Amino acid sequence: MRFRDVEIRKLSDTMWEIPREGGMRVPGLIFASEAMMGDIVRDEAIRQVMNVAHLPGILKCSIGMPDIHWGYGFPIGGVAAMDAEEGVVSPGGVGYDINCGVRLLRSDLTVDVLRPKLRELVGALHREVPSGVGSTGFVRLTAADEEKVLVEGSRWAASRGYASAEDIDCTESGGKLPDADPEAVSVIAKKRGRNQLGTLGSGNHFLEIDEVAEVFDEEAARAFGLFPGQAAVLIHSGSRGLGYQVCDDYLVTMADYMRRNAIDLPDRQLACAHIRSPEGNRYLSALAAAGNYAFANRQLLAHQARETFLRFLGMGPSDLGMRLVYDCGHNNAKFEVHEVAGAKRRVLVHRKGATRCFPAGSAEIPATYRHVGQPVLIPGEMGNASFVLAGSPEAMRVSFGSTCHGAGRRMSRTQARASVRGKSIVQEMEKRGVLVACASHKTLAEEIPEAYKDVSEVVAVVHDAGIARKVARLRPVAVVKG
Amino acid sequence: MRRCRYRLLAHTADLLLEARGTDLPGLFSSCVLALFSLLADRRTVRGAKVRTAEVTGDTAEEQLFFLLREALLMFSAHKFLARTARVTIKGKRVTLTVAGETYDSSRHLVDREIKAVTAHAMVVERSPWGYLARFVVDV
Numbered sequence: 001m002r003f004r005d006v007e008i009r010k011l012s013d014t015m016w017e018i019p020r021e022g023g024m025r026v027p028g029l030i031f032a033s034e035a036m037m038g039d040i041v042r043d044e045a046i047r048q049v050m051n052v053a054h055l056p057g058i059l060k061c062s063i064g065m066p067d068i069h070w071g072y073g074f075p076i077g078g079v080a081a082m083d084a085e086e087g088v089v090s091p092g093g094v095g096y097d098i099n100c101g102v103r104l105l106r107s108d109l110t111v112d113v114l115r116p117k118l119r120e121l122v123g124a125l126h127r128e129v130p131s132g133v134g135s136t137g138f139v140r141l142t143a144a145d146e147e148k149v150l151v152e153g154s155r156w157a158a159s160r161g162y163a164s165a166e167d168i169d170c171t172e173s174g175g176k177l178p179d180a181d182p183e184a185v186s187v188i189a190k191k192r193g194r195n196q197l198g199t200l201g202s203g204n205h206f207l208e209i210d211e212v213a214e215v216f217d218e219e220a221a222r223a224f225g226l227f228p229g230q231a232a233v234l235i236h237s238g239s240r241g242l243g244y245q246v247c248d249d250y251l252v253t254m255a256d257y258m259r260r261n262a263i264d265l266p267d268r269q270l271a272c273a274h275i276r277s278p279e280g281n282r283y284l285s286a287l288a289a290a291g292n293y294a295f296a297n298r299q300l301l302a303h304q305a306r307e308t309f310l311r312f313l314g315m316g317p318s319d320l321g322m323r324l325v326y327d328c329g330h331n332n333a334k335f336e337v338h339e340v341a342g343a344k345r346r347v348l349v350h351r352k353g354a355t356r357c358f359p360a361g362s363a364e365i366p367a368t369y370r371h372v373g374q375p376v377l378i379p380g381e382m383g384n385a386s387f388v389l390a391g392s393p394e395a396m397r398v399s400f401g402s403t404c405h406g407a408g409r410r411m412s413r414t415q416a417r418a419s420v421r422g423k424s425i426v427q428e429m430e431k432r433g434v435l436v437a438c439a440s441h442k443t444l445a446e447e448i449p450e451a452y453k454d455v456s457e458v459v460a461v462v463h464d465a466g467i468a469r470k471v472a473r474l475r476p477v478a479v480v481k482g
Numbered sequence: 483m484r485r486c487r488y489r490l491l492a493h494t495a496d497l498l499l500e501a502r503g504t505d506l507p508g509l510f511s512s513c514v515l516a517l518f519s520l521l522a523d524r525r526t527v528r529g530a531k532v533r534t535a536e537v538t539g540d541t542a543e544e545q546l547f548f549l550l551r552e553a554l555l556m557f558s559a560h561k562f563l564a565r566t567a568r569v570t571i572k573g574k575r576v577t578l579t580v581a582g583e584t585y586d587s588s589r590h591l592v593d594r595e596i597k598a599v600t601a602h603a604m605v606v607e608r609s610p611w612g613y614l615a616r617f618v619v620d621v
Contacts, residue, residue: 070493071496072600072602072618072620073602096620097597132593133592133593133594191559192559201595202594203594203595203621241558244597244598244620248551267602268601268604413493413497414490414491414497442594443594
């Protein structure tokens with residue numbers, strides 16, 4: 001397989017190596033099938049994996065997941081681990097939507113029970129869960145409240161009665177990232193975030209009602225509380241304008257740091273600073289704060305969804321049984337301990353469009369899941385499927401405990417809009433058995449299923465490569481989009 | 483209202499814009515108007531209020547990047563939509579003056595969230611008809 005003048009070496013049916021060349025400090029490693037590689041080499045994602053390999057302190061390899069596509073600086077679907085002492089941190093390695101992620105709520109209901117009133121239920125969710133540009137959340141934050149959100153994350157939501165102890169336990173990092181410092185977040189970023197807590201946003205963010213269509217791993221599904229035919233809610237959102245602004249602010253800070261420290265990299269969007277520098281340290285404090293905002297945001301969205309179900313169905317919480325299965329981010333950088341060259345090392349793992357997937361036995365996953373591994377939530381293209389996976393030991397060996405994050409785009413937004421000109425996406429989706437309520441028909445057209453890779457193929461690669469294992473397939477029956 | 487000379491090029495995940503101008507200030511104002519045109523239909527925006535922003539940069543790319551960041555902030559932080567834009571350049575310093583109004587959901591349809599203007603693949607170059615710029619916005 002070739003990318004321009006670069007020969008990419010096939011290691012197995014699911015793994016490809018980009019050899020070191022020029023200023024690359026480590027090789028590149030792509031997880032993909034042969035057919036997917038054909039798509040991947042068509043845009044600039046491979047070049048970006050190679051560019052990331054130039055970063056100071058990068059360990060083992062610069063990694064691309066099967067849902068990889070062209071980003072800015074780092075590719076979307078990229079993983080890079082840096083030595084915690086000598087390495088750098090790069091805002092472009094996390095992305096603008098800091099700690100964007102997914103949460104899955106399970107219920108005791110089957111979709112068959114919901115189906116007769118599904119249209120009204122989707123309408124209610126669309127009204128009650130704020131989405132689209134300019135929407136504001138149901139909580140009014142003072143400046144002091146917002147600072148607490150930045151430090152406490154989901155635990156702030158719990159203090160206001162919007163989260164249970166179980167919600168906190170089933171959120172990655174307990175819904176609170178350590179070392180967050182609101183002082184490291186700019187006034188503008190805080191201004192952008194003040195009214196947006198508890199809002200879905202726009203673009204590829206969504207809330208969907210799913211049916212558990214297929215179970216692959218009975219034991220893990222049982223541990224996660226999932227069964228065939230079950231109704232579940234999947235929420236995809238992030239840190240809203242606050243996170244975007246934090247990334248934007250620090251890209252400028254780090255471009256200046258690179259100039260002063262004569263760090264030369266192939267792309268300006270790879271701007272970085274040494275982890276131990278004041279600039280690197282301050283970004284990590286802001287990153288944790290924005291990450292906490294994202295946890296609190298998804299918690300409020302889940303609270304609104306749960307309350308809407310209860311009110312609409314006239315049920316009590318114990319009859320509905322709507323509990324959080326898990327909440328995991330897919331845009332972050334976290335300090336973790338991994339084995340490198342036979343020795344345990346503290347590293348900073350950048351995951352941009354990649355999900356942490358720790359195996360059974362890990363102390364960092366809820367005790368109830370520790371015998372089966374961390375739940376990993378992979379949203380797919382609208383109207384097709386989403387997947388629940390579980391963490392596996394192989395991921396610790398080859399991908400710094402990381403796996404894919406979604407379907408990954410294959411068509412540009414302009415192509416997507418052109419391909420649906422004159423059609424009603426809402427009607428098309430309804431024919432496929434998916435009710436859609438949306439804030440913007442323009443965004444909806446850009447998010448048609450054909451614009452994405454087939455999530456089943458993406459998941460098959462990570463399953464076959466052993467960097468996660470399939471637990472259940474979800475089939476969307478209704479979607480609320482921003 | 484001046485027509486804004488820009489077009490969207492193919493980009494897998496985000497939006498890649500190409501804008502033109504007969505000179506550098508004209509190019510920069512085209513880029514700013516392209517950004518606001520992505521947010522809302524500028525014909526629905528009244529030019530009632532004036533806002534200014536000033537940035538400095540060592541290169542044309544840097545000047546454009548900082549200028550577009552400020553333009554986007556006008557909407558994302560201050561909910562201001564621009565109808566027209568004028569740019570002046572004196573050495574490293576670039577001044578942007580826009581006329582527009584505060585976003586009003588009853589009159590303006592803003593149905594696309596722009597997360598940020600990125601420096602990735604940003605290009606400012608001379609062309610046979612003047613100047614051309616390409617830049618990516620994250621959506």
